[in-house]
Amino acid sequence: MLKLKLLASQKTLVVLSMKLPKQTNRFCPYCNKVTEQKIKEVKTGSKGGTMKHGSLIRAKLRGLNRGMGNQGRRSRPAVSKYKRKTKATKKAVVMYTCKECNKSKTNKKGRRVSKLVIE
Numbered sequence: 001m002l003k004l005k006l007l008a009s010q011k012t013l014v015v016l017s018m019k020l021p022k023q024t025n026r027f028c029p030y031c032n033k034v035t036e037q038k039i040k041e042v043k044t045g046s047k048g049g050t051m052k053h054g055s056l057i058r059a060k061l062r063g064l065n066r067g068m069g070n071q072g073r074r075s076r077p078a079v080s081k082y083k084r085k086t087k088a089t090k091k092a093v094v095m096y097t098c099k100e101c102n103k104s105k106t107n108k109k110g111r112r113v114s115k116l117v118i119e
């Protein structure tokens, strides 16, 4: 009994994998009524453009690197290769697209999940 109460009071509940349907009925603020909406997961992707922030030439222009060489900064491997990860899960962002007006909206609060399955 006590254990159950403790479990329920935990605020950060980590879900290992969450299943979501492809469509749901949800309120659309643009249509101002409940409509059928498509669900899609938003993934943080790569940045576009050739003006790379981490480029040595750009760093020199910013005055961050003087003289010759890279001062042991620019020849390092990617941060993900040598830094330890603190979190095993990510907050999933879900996009809802209204079928009537074709406008989209994301969820307000993300929930920590390691895997989001949309079926």
Ligand SMILES: [Zn+2]
Pocket: 028, 029, 030, 031, 032, 035, 098, 099, 100, 101, 102, 103
């Ligand atoms: Zn709508």
